[in-house]
Each structure stands twice: as C-alpha cells, then as structure tokens.
Amino acid sequence: MSVECKTDSRLEKILRSGQFAVTGECGPPRGADPEVIRKKCGLLKNNADAFNITDNQTSVVRMSSISSSVIMMQEGLEPVMQMVCRDRNRIAIQSDILGGAALGVKNMLCLSGDHQKFGDHPAAKNVFDLDSIQLIHAVRTMRDEGKFMGGDEVKGVPKLFIGAAENPFADPFEIRVPRLAKKVAAGVEFIQTQCIFNLKKFGEWMKGVVDRGLHEKVFVLGGVTPFKSFGMARYMANNVPGMDVPEELLKRMKDTPKEKQAEEGIKIAVETIQQLREMKGISGVHIMAIEWEEKVGEIAQKAGLLPRPTV
Amino acid sequence: MVIGERKPFDEIMRMAEGLKKIMVLGCGGCVTVCLTGGHDEVRVLSSQLRMARDKAGNPIEIIEKTIERQCDPEYVDQVESIVPEVDAVFSMACGAGVQFMAEKYTGKPVYPSLNTTFVGGSKKEGYYVERCQTCGECKLYYTGGICPIARCSKSLLNGPCGGSTKGKCEIDPDVDCAWQLIIDRLKSLGMMDRYEDIMPANDWRTNRDGGPRKMIREDFQR
Numbered sequence A: 001m002s003v004e005c006k007t008d009s010r011l012e013k014i015l016r017s018g019q020f021a022v023t024g025e026c027g028p029p030r031g032a033d034p035e036v037i038r039k040k041c042g043l044l045k046n047n048a049d050a051f052n053i054t055d056n057q058t059s060v061v062r063m064s065s066i067s068s069s070v071i072m073m074q075e076g077l078e079p080v081m082q083m084v085c086r087d088r089n090r091i092a093i094q095s096d097i098l099g100g101a102a103l104g105v106k107n108m109l110c111l112s113g114d115h116q117k118f119g120d121h122p123a124a125k126n127v128f129d130l131d132s133i134q135l136i137h138a139v140r141t142m143r144d145e146g147k148f149m150g151g152d153e154v155k156g157v158p159k160l161f162i163g164a165a166e167n168p169f170a171d172p173f174e175i176r177v178p179r180l181a182k183k184v185a186a187g188v189e190f191i192q193t194q195c196i197f198n199l200k201k202f203g204e205w206m207k208g209v210v211d212r213g214l215h216e217k218v219f220v221l222g223g224v225t226p227f228k229s230f231g232m233a234r235y236m237a238n239n240v241p242g243m244d245v246p247e248e249l250l251k252r253m254k255d256t257p258k259e260k261q262a263e264e265g266i267k268i269a270v271e272t273i274q275q276l277r278e279m280k281g282i283s284g285v286h287i288m289a290i291e292w293e294e295k296v297g298e299i300a301q302k303a304g305l306l307p308r309p310t311v
Numbered sequence B: 001m002v003i004g005e006r007k008p009f010d011e012i013m014r015m016a017e018g019l020k021k022i023m024v025l026g027c028g029g030c031v032t033v034c035l036t037g038g039h040d041e042v043r044v045l046s047s048q049l050r051m052a053r054d055k056a057g058n059p060i061e062i063i064e065k066t067i068e069r070q071c072d073p074e075y076v077d078q079v080e081s082i083v084p085e086v087d088a089v090f091s092m093a094c095g096a097g098v099q100f101m102a103e104k105y106t107g108k109p110v111y112p113s114l115n116t117t118f119v120g121g122s123k124k125e126g127y128y129v130e131r132c133q134t135c136g137e138c139k140l141y142y143t144g145g146i147c148p149i150a151r152c153s154k155s156l157l158n159g160p161c162g163g164s165t166k167g168k169c170e171i172d173p174d175v176d177c178a179w180q181l182i183i184d185r186l187k188s189l190g191m192m193d194r195y196e197d198i199m200p201a202n203d204w205r206t207n208r209d210g211g212p213r214k215m216i217r218e219d220f221q222r
C-alpha cells in the first residue's frame, strides 16, 4: 500500500503509516441544536481517530452531515462525512463534495443509503442517480484528475480521503469479495464493514479479500457494535436487513442476567476487536455504539487501543 | 404490457359528481388483458355507478363502450358521434389512452378510471409484476436478462446493496432481490465475469429525465 498521503486526513496518515486505526460514529440530532453534537463530541474525543457523521441514517430526517461535520471540527475531532445516493443527484452530490471539502472535511464515506421506506418520510421520491460505486469513482476523479463527472475542470480539487462500506454478511455471499474489488477499481481507499458478530463468516470473506490481494489496495476496518442488552441483540438478529448474529452469541446474551448484559455486550465487542487484530488484512476497527457514545472510550481502552497516536 | 389498476370507487364517484350523462370507455389493449379496463370491467363500473347514484336519488345515465385501443387516433375517432352527447368521458385505458382521448376531444372532460401502475406481465392469471421502467437504453445484456433499474428498489447498477438477505430485498421479504436473481442467472450462464465490469453512471437522458420522449419511424413519415 502506498505510504504517501493524498490528503491532510489524520485517518489517512494513521492508516498509511501502518498503525491500527480506530473510527467511531456520531449521529446528528433531529433538530437544529448544535449542542447535541458538541456533547457527543465530548464523549468521543480522543477515543478514536475519526468519526463518521451519518447522513440521514435509516432515512430519518436529521441535521445534515456536512453541517454536523463542521460542528465536530469546531470541537477538535475529525469527521468522516457520510454521503448517500438516495437523496441527491450527481449535481447536488458534487456540489456537496466541494462544499464539504471547502469547509475543511477530509474524509468521506460513499454509500447507497437505506431505502426511504424505513424512515419517517416513506412517501418521498428516491433519487439513486448514482450508486455507491459510481459515487466513489466520481469523487476520486474530482480529486485526482480534477474533473467533474461532466468532464469540466474542477478549479480547486476536494482533498478527501475516500471510504465506503461493505457488508460481508449480505447475500449473495459469493459476490461480496468481487463487489469490494469493484469498489477498489472505482477508487475507494478505505472500507468500514457492517457490524461483525459472525467472526467465522467474516474470516471467510476476509480470506477472499486477502487471496485477491485487495487488502494491499484498500484499508479494511472491521465494524464492531456492542450489544446493550439481549433485546437489542435479538432485534439486530431479526429485524435489521443484512445482519448476521449467530445463535451462540444470542444465547450468551440471553444467559447473562439483565443487569450484567451491557457489560457482557462490551466484553463481546472487546473480544471481537482482539480477534480482528489477529486477522490478516485488517487495518483497523470501526466502533459503532449507536446512542451509546460514552462506551466507545471504554471499549477502545479495554481492547488496548488507547491512547490514540498523534500524527 | 401496461398494467393498470381500477381507481377506488369513491374517487370515481367524486369525479362524477354533478354529471348527468357520461360515457365509460374501455380499451381493448393491455388493460383488457390485465382485467382492469376492458369490456367486462366497463360493465361492472357502469352498474356500480348507476346503483350508487340511484341509491342517492340522483341517477346517472351511462353509455358503455369499448374500442380496440385508446392510444391510437384511428380508434379514438370511432366514438366521435357519442362524445357530444355526454358530460364527460370516463376512460378505462392507461394514462396514454386517457390523454389520446383528451387530445382529440378538446372540449370534453376526460377522466381516468384507472391508476396506471407499471410495464410488466402476468405470472399467472390475475397476478402482474413489473419488469421494465422504459429507461430507453436497455442494459439486459449485462445483467443476465433481469432489469436492475425496474427490479432493484434502489436501481443500483453495480450489484446488491448491503440489505439483500436470503435472496430478498431489504424493503420487503416478499420482494426478490434483483441482484440475487441477476447473479444466479449470470452464474448459471457462466457469465459471472460480466459482474466485475463497472457500470458507469447512467445517462438518464433517454429516460423520462430527458423530457417527454418520442419515437419516429422516418420511413413512415410523408
């Protein structure tokens, strides 16, 4: 993997210097109060290298990813601006890429986006002018070739470190490695995976990634989510599309007394991180503690990932 | 074919409010095949309307008629003598038929009795599914004959999203994941290498996004 950074991203510096990276996640509020983000930033600060700011996740309207990213930067944290293809066409997408970069955003995550059916505006029209792979290609071309999708010159290129998500557990399984290969060919530089609970299946996918040499072309960050309770584990197992929670983990949560379940969830997350660190081709972890931001530090601490390096 | 569904009766009743005499006009094309807008359905809707209006003490006179196709001026002309007699025409054709009628009979209100839903076919009698979104640039060569634009809920061109589970789409466990179907088919045809090509951003100009479309056979223009 090239050690030369293309951007000023701290996440990129850490990854390219061969250090194990940690990213976290921060969901913007359903209102215009910036204090919500500032408070979450207080909980997250120094516990990871960069933090995803979600873009209307699960199709529920929230403060925009760009503005939340700016608030996060004011608090001294590095955001990864998520961008979904659901809500914008290529004109708006490229415009927001320029805007985000101009405001100082240094990382971007390219996603297709959840279907609007899941959100609070199921009657909305979806866009999907581009898909995530075409979006990766668009931002990479803007940055490295200085060209818009339409072919005109970009005057002042957006210096963004380019990421995407991949779900090794979704079907059909056999194209999950080829799909990553397509993202790599399109120009992606780092990948955050869906929450990993089924380590065996993840290992199979990772082996495919390594066999194709993709781990030498893209940094793979394994996704980790702590269960807060057995109820949450069961919900994720049954109600979240593309999520794979093995029976034995459910049982382990179920057999834990209620008041100890949160602790057990964190223990599982820490064990998962430890196993991921042993796996060939893994460059870091992405800790998603949804509405449980205060636990990111504890998980990182227990997994031996703190303090975070200064670069 | 074009699939249409009958509008809710209440909505049709509302459109007919205040009218004394109407024509309910069926279409012998697609909507006859999908059992929503042909001769038989004209009869059903007309009797429903008559009954409801009789019950309300406000009877309505209805002329029932079905022509070969409403999307063709030659057939639309055939009702020329009836149209002046009625207050409005209730077309049971797809949206194209309704508009051909309205274009011809400019002085007469023409109302839709169907909701035009999609381009598709029948799996079995009375069971219709969407297959094409008329994007104007067919991609089925690359996708094993299964359309990602019409059948993937997000119209993704480069493979399934992360929500595909056990062959089903994230939006509904009854909806097949188009990309699962595409992959299965490419595999069985020994064409999996086609999946690895990146499909570039689509040119939507041939789609409705480029404005209303037309197709002209120059050799037929005189």
Ligand code: SF4
Pocket: B131, B132, B133, B134, B135, B136, B137, B138, B139, B140, B147, B148, B149, B150
């Ligand atoms: S690719 Fe376009 S023309 Fe072909 S089936 Fe799909 S929507 Fe129709």
